[in-house]
Amino acid sequence: MIEVVGLNKSFGDKHVLKDISAVFETGKTSLIIGASGSGKSTLARCLVGLITPESGRMLYDGRDFLELSNKEKKELRTEIGFLFQGSALFDFMTVEENIRFPLDMLTNLTKKEKQMRVDEVLERVEMPTSHKLFPSELSGGMKKRVGIARAISPQPKYLFCDEPNSGLDPQTSIVIDNLIHEITVEYNITTLVISHDMNSVMEIGEYILFIHKGDKWWEGDNQKILKTDNEELLSFVNASGFLTNKKADL
Amino acid sequence: MSIYRKRLFDEMVSLGLASLGIIMVISLFMGAVITIQTAANIDSAFIPSYTIGFTTRQSTILEFSPTIMALILAGKVGSNIASEIGLMRVTEQIDALEIMGVNSSSFLILPKIIASVIINPFLVIISMFVSIGGGYMIAMFTDIVSVSDYVYGIQLDFRPYHVVYALSKAAVFAFIFTSVPAYQGYFAAGSALEVGKASTRGVVQSSIIILVANYLITQLFLI
Ligand SMILES: Nc1ncnc2c1ncn2[C@@H]1O[C@H](COP(=O)(O)OP(=O)(O)OP(=O)(O)O)[C@@H](O)[C@H]1O
Ligand SMILES: [Mg+2]
Numbered sequence: 404m405i406e407v408v409g410l411n412k413s414f415g416d417k418h419v420l421k422d423i424s425a426v427f428e429t430g431k432t433s434l435i436i437g438a439s440g441s442g443k444s445t446l447a448r449c450l451v452g453l454i455t456p457e458s459g460r461m462l463y464d465g466r467d468f469l470e471l472s473n474k475e476k477k478e479l480r481t482e483i484g485f486l487f488q489g490s491a492l493f494d495f496m497t498v499e500e501n502i503r504f505p506l507d508m509l510t511n512l513t514k515k516e517k518q519m520r521v522d523e524v525l526e527r528v529e530m531p532t533s534h535k536l537f538p539s540e541l542s543g544g545m546k547k548r549v550g551i552a553r554a555i556s557p558q559p560k561y562l563f564c565d566e567p568n569s570g571l572d573p574q575t576s577i578v579i580d581n582l583i584h585e586i587t588v589e590y591n592i593t594t595l596v597i598s599h600d601m602n603s604v605m606e607i608g609e610y611i612l613f614i615h616k617g618d619k620w621w622e623g624d625n626q627k628i629l630k631t632d633n634e635e636l637l638s639f640v641n642a643s644g645f646l647t648n649k650k651a652d653l
Numbered sequence: 654m655s656i657y658r659k660r661l662f663d664e665m666v667s668l669g670l671a672s673l674g675i676i677m678v679i680s681l682f683m684g685a686v687i688t689i690q691t692a693a694n695i696d697s698a699f700i701p702s703y704t705i706g707f708t709t710r711q712s713t714i715l716e717f718s719p720t721i722m723a724l725i726l727a728g729k730v731g732s733n734i735a736s737e738i739g740l741m742r743v744t745e746q747i748d749a750l751e752i753m754g755v756n757s758s759s760f761l762i763l764p765k766i767i768a769s770v771i772i773n774p775f776l777v778i779i780s781m782f783v784s785i786g787g788g789y790m791i792a793m794f795t796d797i798v799s800v801s802d803y804v805y806g807i808q809l810d811f812r813p814y815h816v817v818y819a820l821s822k823a824a825v826f827a828f829i830f831t832s833v834p835a836y837q838g839y840f841a842a843g844s845a846l847e848v849g850k851a852s853t854r855g856v857v858q859s860s861i862i863i864l865v866a867n868y869l870i871t872q873l874f875l876i
Contacts, residue, residue, distance in 0.1 A: 453748050480754040491745040507656055508753045 404429045405450065405561060405593050410459030412442075412449055419445050420456065421617045429464075430591045432584050432607045434598055437614035438639065443597045444488055446614070447563050450595075451483055452476065463561065481509040484559030488566050488597075490550035492538040498525070499534040502553045509557045524552040527582055529575070543570040551579065555586055562586070562594045568603060576600065580607050601643040604628065613639065657764065664768035668730060668831075672776060675729065676722055680780040683717055684709060684787025692797045705798045706806020709788040711815075715875075718780040719819045720867050723826035726773070727859045731834040734765055735855035738838030739848035747839070762835040766828060773827035774820040781819075818874045825870065826863050833859040 405427040412420040419442045427433040435443050449456045452468060461468040463479060471479060484505075492501050499521055506517045525531055528548040538546055551567055564583060568576035584607040587594040598604060604611060605625050613621040613636050621636045631637060691708040738761055741747050750757040785807055792803035834855025841851035 448748075451752055453751060477754045480752060483752060485749070485752045487745045487749060489744055491749040493746055493749070494741070494744075505753045508755055 404462075404464055405595070406460075406462040407446075407450070408460040408462070410446070410449060410456050410461070412445055412454065412456045419617050420449065423459070423614070423617075423619050425612050425619065425622065427593055427595055428610065429593050430588060431609040432587050432594045432596060433610040433612065434596050434604055434608040435612045435614060436598055436604060436639065437620075439599075441614045442617045443614055444565055447485075447565055447595065447597060451485055451563060452480075481557070482560040484554035484557065484562045486547075486550045486554045486562075486564040486567055488569075490538075490543075490546040492541075492546055492549055492553070494538055496537075497534065498530070498536050498538070498541070498549050501538070501549060502556050505553060505557045520556050524556045525549075527555075528552045529578060544572070544575060547571060548575075548579065551582070558590060560590075560592050562592055564594070564596045566597055566599065568598070568600055573602070576602065577606065583607065599643075601640060657760070660760070660764040661768055664764045665772050668765065668769050669772040669776065672726060672729060673779070675725065676776050676780050677783050679721070679725060680718065680783035681787040681790075683721065684713060684784030684789075685791050686787075687712055687717065687784070688788035688791045688803075689797060701802075702798050703802040703806035703809065706788065706792075706803040707809045708806075709803075710785055710807040710811075713781055713784040713788075714815050714819050718777050718784060719822040719826065720863070722777055722780050723773075723823070723830060723863050724860055726776075726827075727830040727834075727863060728856055730769065731830045731856045731859050732852045734831055735834035735838040735841075735852040736848055738762070738835055739841035739851045740838075740845075742839060742841050743844060743848060758839060762832070762839065765835060766831045769827040769831045770824050774823040777820060777823040781816075818870075821874070822867065822870055825866055829862050829866060830859045833862060 407423055407425045407427075410420055410423040411418070423446060435446065437443050445454070448454050450461055450468075455469070463482075466475070466479065468476070468479065492498075493504065496504065502521045502524060503517055506512055506520060510517075512520065521534070522531070525533065528551055530545060530548055530552070533541070533545070533549070538549070541549065547567060547570060551564065554562060554564070562583070567583060568579050571579060580603045583594060583596060586592065596603065596607070605628075608625040608628070611621075611623055611625065611628055612619065613633075615635045621631065621633050623631070628636070628640065631640075688705060688709045691705045692702075695702070695704060738747075741761065747757045747761070750760060788807075789800070789803060792798050792800045834852065837851040837855035837858070838848070841847045
């Protein structure tokens, strides 16, 4: 479980995150949604310590991230998997090496166990034969999938995915969404997914946090979101064309 | 730990082997031109023609091989390092390393600096041989200076200390043309545009620092 209490972050005089509080529960897929530039990635980057918020607390199962010693932080890092918005695969490593890298850094697995892990996660993201390719030889969507494979390979307790299915075709999107959800349930981990995609929201959003211009604007689940009368959220949902499609189905 | 050793080895290969060709070509022409220019400037009957060989060797060892090669490599290796690391910064690869608990600067930058400090003196030694060889070819294929005079000249009054001085310079310069661009790349922010600017800054700054360091080291070692 990750608890966020009163998080504030500014860049210069631009107040990007305004007093955000939320609870992301274990074993659930939590979604952070909002327009481009609303502060979603910034929130995730604060949570994992890539940037330091001006104020607020972030509790990882009770451990206050900002209060931890360097050693404890390092330990906590071994429990975090992160998929970056742009995948952030290491250019100078093959797909296989990219996925093995966090295993080398964070775990004490044997060579054989690592290889098994690599094969397994590549299988899961439906790229079972891409071991030897370099990131430059992959399409954007394939990079995303390798990024996911790399994030989940050390079996993290906390998984962050920044737009895991942007750039993927609808079918692969569903596969990836389901994969993230499966892993969350199977390993009982805390998963945060940043998304624009209303299909994912409806599919896997057990907890949804809607951020509007840096403010927490709405929270709820995928049942409540359809009945909301929150204006900004409605226009976000409508812009995706989701409701109109659904109504046409009925 | 073995992953760091592999990084070091990879960097030695990519920084060393990849620069060998350009070093050899430039050194060959450099030695040839030094020989011709020295000859052109000596037209007194009182100066023996083996001076040409002697001067070629001295200027090659003391100055041309260590310093010119460092400036060339500041352009080639320096811009490469700055843009490679800068690109890793803007594509969040450095953040990805940090999240995995890796100290990104020592993982990315240190192997480059160490590899270059180790490899560059060897490149400079090769450059010295090739440059003096370039002069030899002038002696062989033209009648500017006879081969025997040239060969006598390049052996005259050889002081190993000069080589030590030159290789120390090579190591210091290697440190400069890797660390300065790496620093610029590491702190590049934002976009590909910024990476380009960081790369230019890295090359310009390291060239200037190399020249200043060259002056200081010479003052310290040779006077
Ligand atoms: N390092 C930074 N320096 C200055 N401003 C920043 C920085 N990072 C983000 N911002 C600003 O913070 C705001 C929120 O950015 P963020 O990347 O969190 O948006 P986002 O919700 O993830 O958007 P998107 O959906 O497009 O990815 C933006 O206005 C951006 O300009
Ligand atoms: Mg974002």
